[in-house]
Amino acid sequence: xxxxxxxxxxxxxxxxxxxxxxxxxxxxxxxxxxxxxxxxxxxxxxxxxxxxxxxxxxxxxxxxxxxxxxxxxxxxxxxxxxxxxxxxxxxxxxxxxxxxxxxxxxxxxxxxxxxxxxxxxxxxxxxxxxxxxxxxxxxxxxxxxxxxxxxxxxxxxxxxxxxxxxxxxxxxxxxxxxxxxxxxxxxxxxxxxxxxxxxxxxxxxxxxxxxxxxxxxxxxxxxxxxxxxxxxxxxxxxxxxxxxxxxxxxxxxxxxxxxxxxxxxxxxxxxxxxxxxxxxxxxxxxxxxxxxxxxxxxxxxxxxxxxxxxxxxxxxxxxxxxxxxxxxxxxxxxxxxxxxxxxxxxxxxxxxxxxxxxxxxxxxxxxxxxxxxxxxxxxxxxxxxxxxxxxxxxxxxxxxxxxxxxxxxxxxxxxxxxxxxxxxxxxxxxxxxxxxxxxxxxxxxxxxxxxxxxxxxxxxxxxxxxxxxxxxxxxxxxxxxxxxxxxxxxxxxxxxxxxxxxxxxxxxxxxxxxxxxxxxxxxxxxxxxxxxxxxxxxxxxxxxxxxxxx
Ligand code: CFM
Numbered sequence: 001x002x003x004x005x006x007x008x009x010x011x012x013x014x015x016x017x018x019x020x021x022x023x024x025x026x027x028x029x030x031x032x033x034x035x036x037x038x039x040x041x042x043x044x045x046x047x048x049x050x051x052x053x054x055x056x057x058x059x060x061x062x063x064x065x066x067x068x069x070x071x072x073x074x075x076x077x078x079x080x081x082x083x084x085x086x087x088x089x090x091x092x093x094x095x096x097x098x099x100x101x102x103x104x105x106x107x108x109x110x111x112x113x114x115x116x117x118x119x120x121x122x123x124x125x126x127x128x129x130x131x132x133x134x135x136x137x138x139x140x141x142x143x144x145x146x147x148x149x150x151x152x153x154x155x156x157x158x159x160x161x162x163x164x165x166x167x168x169x170x171x172x173x174x175x176x177x178x179x180x181x182x183x184x185x186x187x188x189x190x191x192x193x194x195x196x197x198x199x200x201x202x203x204x205x206x207x208x209x210x211x212x213x214x215x216x217x218x219x220x221x222x223x224x225x226x227x228x229x230x231x232x233x234x235x236x237x238x239x240x241x242x243x244x245x246x247x248x249x250x251x252x253x254x255x256x257x258x259x260x261x262x263x264x265x266x267x268x269x270x271x272x273x274x275x276x277x278x279x280x281x282x283x284x285x286x287x288x289x290x291x292x293x294x295x296x297x298x299x300x301x302x303x304x305x306x307x308x309x310x311x312x313x314x315x316x317x318x319x320x321x322x323x324x325x326x327x328x329x330x331x332x333x334x335x336x337x338x339x340x341x342x343x344x345x346x347x348x349x350x351x352x353x354x355x356x357x358x359x360x361x362x363x364x365x366x367x368x369x370x371x372x373x374x375x376x377x378x379x380x381x382x383x384x385x386x387x388x389x390x391x392x393x394x395x396x397x398x399x400x401x402x403x404x405x406x407x408x409x410x411x412x413x414x415x416x417x418x419x420x421x422x423x424x425x426x427x428x429x430x431x432x433x434x435x436x437x438x439x440x441x442x443x444x445x446x447x448x449x450x451x452x453x454x455x456x457x458x459x460x461x462x463x464x465x466x467x468x469x470x471x472x473x474x475x476x477x478x479x480x481x482x483x484x485x486x487x488x489x490x491x492x493x494x495x496x497x498x499x500x501x502x503x504x505x506x507x508x509x510x511x512x513x514x515x516x517x518x519x520x521x522x523x524x525x526x527x528x529x530x531x532x533x534x535x536x537x538x539x540x541x542x543x544x545x546x547x548x549x550x
Contacts, residue, residue: 106234
């Protein structure tokens with residue numbers, strides 16, 4: 001299939017028909033299940049949107065885009081931290097393929113400061129350990145790591161076989177901590193199969209970092225207006241751009257979970273006065289738990305998109321309520337926007353009216369719609385790989401979510417206020433006043449209320465469905481990951497990787513927005529893709545013969 005498209009025509013696609021066409025290919029039972037995960041959007045009063053089925057098991061046999069719980073824990077949440085030694089307990093492939101592929105960057109404060117990110121540490125489990133147990137080898141690995149690096153902290157990440165054979169990584173962590181006082185050693189039961197996707201791994205990571213790291217160090221950073229950013233992982237240097245901006249504004253970024261981060265920053269994060277949440281899916285648990293235990297309020301921000309960045313900086317300034325800060329933030333926005341606007345207008349003149357689709361993880365399919373809108377492009381279809389209903393419909397539905405066996409599998413911590421260190425950061429009256437200005441504490445609006453009616457929302461998109469979308473909508477750009485990239489491009493549609501950024505970035509903040517506009521301009525206006533001829537156009541069927549006994 002190669003998609004032929006006329007530029008700038010009306011969309012003229014009935015989303016319901018597309019949904020029916022998708023479902024027609026499935027056996028009845030599969031079609032019934034998928035029907036609940038494919039929803040035509042409607043937005044009614046009170047941000048009410050249709051219910052979508054999400055965070056449930058992928059049907060066996062379907063080519064999903066999802067990853068595993070280990071990926072969500074080790075790769076996503078802890079991966080970007082530079083000075084926690086991270087040991088993958090398992091076969092070498094799990095450690096190797098989660099090593100640097102996400103393009104999270106880091107910048108140690110000086111040449112003498114530790115940075116373990118360039119290392120892939122694994123116990124390299126073999127048959128012998130599968131049969132006789134791997135705890136001995138794990139202890140040896142920890143010993144070696146301590147001798148080599150003298151780290152402050154070590155995380156042990158469990159892969160599937162660890163759970164299957166019953167190695168107790170937590171007992172090993174306790175034993176080794178006794179042997180090496182001063183090194184914080186903690187294990188994660190993040191076996192790949194622990195959940196229906198990497199989302200389970202986020203939750204497991206949040207829990208352990210909260211119980212074993214946050215609150216270990218009562219050392220507030222120097223500076224005014226101290227806050228943490230949760231759910232920003234410094235892909236392609238995004239966190240560097242955000243740090244540049246918050247520095248200019250005179251804010252004190254205490255810690256980022258976990259882009260460009262250090263152990264001590266996590267350990268003392270409870271001393272900051274505000275948490276702002278970028279990626280709601282991966283870290284909302286931490287925001288909630290820190291609020292309950294330490295009294296730190298949180299609200300959602302978005303640094304993807306120039307207007308969204310400006311809005312987020314304004315919200316943070318309003319929260320601290322200092323006139324000087326508010327003025328500085330306005331000045332930074334003015335200066336930065338002056339550089340953004342001419343590029344945006346120029347790119348918009350070539351991109352307006354073109355169509356985008358976004359199928360990414362658990363938050364970017366929402367955030368990046370901002371950037372497309374800024375250059376006049378429409379998002380006609382979007383979905384998450386592993387978002388939950390609250391990521392789609394907004395946090396207001398959390399109470400209605402049916403807890404199934406897979407969710408119950410993951411521990412939900414009971415968190416209470418810390419006797420000494422709980423401290424409300426704002427009085428009730430101040431919170432009310434800020435709410436009136438539009439700050440929604442402890443809330444996330446979700447993706448669907450911010451999307452146009454009739455856009456097609458698809459959870460856990462698969463290969464067959466992506467093909468139907470391409471044929472019917474003929475989008476000008478399709479955003480997804482490396483597993484989708486070449487299939488889509490062979491059909492003549494440019495694919496922008498929104499996980500790794502295709503070796504580019506940053507895309508956050510004002511400079512990031514400029515990078516993104518330019519790149520999308522190059523992609524959607526390139527003649528290259530109309531010249532692509534997929535191999536199957538010439539010979540639609542593969543022919544082959546077995547070499548048998550020759
Ligand atoms: Fe959050 Fe992320 Fe994402 Fe995510 Fe991911 Fe990612 Fe993602 Mo890939 S934490 S949910 S588990 S924003 S690695 S940096 S790009 S799928 S949309």
